Structure formats: structure tokens, C-alpha cells
Amino acid sequence: MTAPLLPCLRAPARCFLLLALIVVAQSACSPVSAPPAPAPQRAEGAVPVRPGPSPTPQPPRNASVPPRVGALSVLVQNFDTGAVLYAKRADVHHPIASLTKIMTAMVVLRTTDPTDVVSTSRLAARQEPTELGLRPGERMNVHDLLYALLLHSSNDVAVALAEHVSHSVAAFDALMTTQAIDIGLTDTWFASPSGLNDKGYSTARDLAAMTRWAYRSPTFASIVATKSYKLRMPSGKRVRLRNLNDLLFEYRGAIGVKTGYTSKSHWSLVGVAQRGSTRILVVLLADPRVPFRDGEALLDWAFAHEAALAGATR
Numbered sequence: 001m002t003a004p005l006l007p008c009l010r011a012p013a014r015c016f017l018l019l020a021l022i023v024v025a026q027s028a029c030s031p032v033s034a035p036p037a038p039a040p041q042r043a044e045g046a047v048p049v050r051p052g053p054s055p056t057p058q059p060p061r062n063a064s065v066p067p068r069v070g071a072l073s074v075l076v077q078n079f080d081t082g083a084v085l086y087a088k089r090a091d092v093h094h095p096i097a098s099l100t101k102i103m104t105a106m107v108v109l110r111t112t113d114p115t116d117v118v119s120t121s122r123l124a125a126r127q128e129p130t131e132l133g134l135r136p137g138e139r140m141n142v143h144d145l146l147y148a149l150l151l152h153s154s155n156d157v158a159v160a161l162a163e164h165v166s167h168s169v170a171a172f173d174a175l176m177t178t179q180a181i182d183i184g185l186t187d188t189w190f191a192s193p194s195g196l197n198d199k200g201y202s203t204a205r206d207l208a209a210m211t212r213w214a215y216r217s218p219t220f221a222s223i224v225a226t227k228s229y230k231l232r233m234p235s236g237k238r239v240r241l242r243n244l245n246d247l248l249f250e251y252r253g254a255i256g257v258k259t260g261y262t263s264k265s266h267w268s269l270v271g272v273a274q275r276g277s278t279r280i281l282v283v284l285l286a287d288p289r290v291p292f293r294d295g296e297a298l299l300d301w302a303f304a305h306e307a308a309l310a311g312a313t314r
Contacts, residue, residue, distance in 0.1 A: 079279035097260030100195030224256035
């Protein structure tokens with residue numbers, strides 16, 4: 001005997017309705033997905049799991065915009081890492097006035113002993129306007145003359161030292177230019193040991209590199225950080241030299257280095273300051289005004305920039 005047909009076979013519509021009710025009932029009985037549990041708090045002292053690479057941290061906006069300054073060419077650099085924090089026309093040639101004496105001093109330091117005695121020629125004795133007051137035939141040691149060169153920016157001393165090393169100013173100029181090339185300065189040429197000849201030139205970028213190289217000499221670093229120095233002239237007169245770099249007297253942490261001025265080059269400044277473990281280098285060229293306040297503003301900005309960047313990486 002044939003079995004009776006199932007109800008859904010006899011009534012397809014009712015079958016589909018029944019299946020739909022079963023599906024709805026199963027959905028209602030399924031557990032509801034819970035919201036994700038909060039991430040567990042890391043116990044103090046536990047080693048965190050490092051996330052994947054993140055974007056390079058940026059300092060806050062107010063620490064990222066350098067101050068406006070009057071110098072035509074500017075470079076601001078982390079002295080130790082070499083990272084350039086700000087540059088404005090840093091590769092433009094300018095006469096550099098007495099910033100030349102950074103190289104003058106370094107060539108003298110590399111070719112003489114501090115106790116060497118230098119004789120003053122007539123040419124050296126008639127150099128102006130900034131001078132120690134050397135007279136023809138007077139003799140002084142290299143050690144004292146280097147302080148007069150870098151603190152007082154004495155032009156008579158620059159020529160006397162040049163003639164002592166190379167027997168002529170022209171030969172010393174060539175020696176300075178050769179030294180510049182040897183350390184990788186491609187935009188620098190020297191026309192005098194004092195910087196009075198404005199045909200000589202350099203750039204803010206080259207001067208920054210020159211200064212960092214010069215600081216490899218502990219003697220150079222010590223001299224340019226000196227606020228004043230007393231020496232005895234050949235006549236017996238005692239002279240107190242005050243460093244012309246006002247940053248040493250007015251800016252906290254300043255440790256060097258040199259200023260310059262001629263009517264054609266205008267004002268120039270290379271400054272280095274240190275706060276904690278951070279050292280900042282600033283170069284300003286062709287500034288129509290005395291550059292110390294602008295130098296201080298750039299140093300303040302650079303230290304804030306580096307501090308903000310360091311905080312963002314923690």
C-alpha cells in the first residue's frame with residue numbers, strides 16, 4: 001500500500017512557509033555577536049608589543065616655522081648630526097669678511113707650534129682697520145697671536161701669521177684654498193688671510209662644513225669659546241682682548257665662533273650654542289644689520305625644533 005504524501009508535497013506553498021519560519025526561529029536562537037572586548041591594559045614595566053612602521057614624527061607647527069631674518073643667506077644645522085634644519089640661499093656666493101679667519105687659524109694650527117715666534121713685517125703692521133697694534137720687527141708667539149686673530153679679529157695678525165707660514169700672503173691664500181678643497185668645500189675661494197679682500201667668497205653651506213671641521217681641533221674650540229684674553233705686547237704693555245662675538249655674552253649656551261663685516265659683504269656670523277647634549281650651528285651672511293639678535297632667534301627656534309622632534313619620537 002502506498003504511503004500517503006507528506007503535507008508539503010501536497011501543499012508546496014505551505015511547505016515554503018514552514019521552512020521560512022524554521023530559518024527565522026534558528027536566527028532568533030543564535031547568540032548575538034558581542035562588541036569587541038577592550039584591549040587589556042599593559043602592566044607597569046611590561047614590554048610593549050611594537051606596532052608596525054609609523055610615519056616620521058613631525059614637530060608641532062609653531063616649532064617648524066623658522067623666524068624671518070635679514071641675512072640674504074642662512075643655514076641652521078644640528079652640529080653633531082649634520083642635519084640641516086633650515087636653509088635660505090645657502091649655496092649663493094658671498095664675500096665673507098673676517099669669517100675667513102676660521103680657515104686662517106686652522107692652517108696656522110696645522111703648520112706651526114704654539115711656541116713658534118712670528119716677526120712682523122711692514123706689510124702686516126700697516127693693516128687696518130681692526131688691529132692688535134703690531135710694529136715692524138716686533139715678535140710674538142703663535143699662541144698669543146691666535147687669540148688676537150680669533151677674538152679681536154686683528155688684521156695685522158692675520159698677515160703676520162700668513163707670512164710666517166708661507167712667506168707671502170699670496171702663497172698663504174693659495175694654501176687656504178687648497179685646504180678648503182681638501183675638506184670638500186666646492187664653493188669657497190680665499191683672496192686674503194684677513195677677509196678684507198672682498199674678491200674671496202664662500203657660501204653658508206661651505207662655512208657650516210668648515211666650522212664643523214675646525215671644531216675637530218680642541219685648541220680652535222677653546223679659543224673661540226673664550227670671552228677675553230690678556231697678553232703682553234713686545235713693548236711690555238698688557239692688553240686685554242674682548243671677543244667680538246656678542247653671542248658669548250648674551251646667549252645662554254653659546255660656545256663660539258666668529259663675526260665679520262666689510263662694507264661690501266655687510267654683516268656675517270657663524271655661531272654655535274649648546275643646551276644639554278644638543279649643539280646647534282647657525283650661519284648668516286650678507287646681513288644689513290648687526291646679526292646677533294637674528295642669530296639668537298634662529299638658535300632659539302632650532303633648539304625648540306629639536307626638542308619637539310625628540311619629544312615626538314618618545
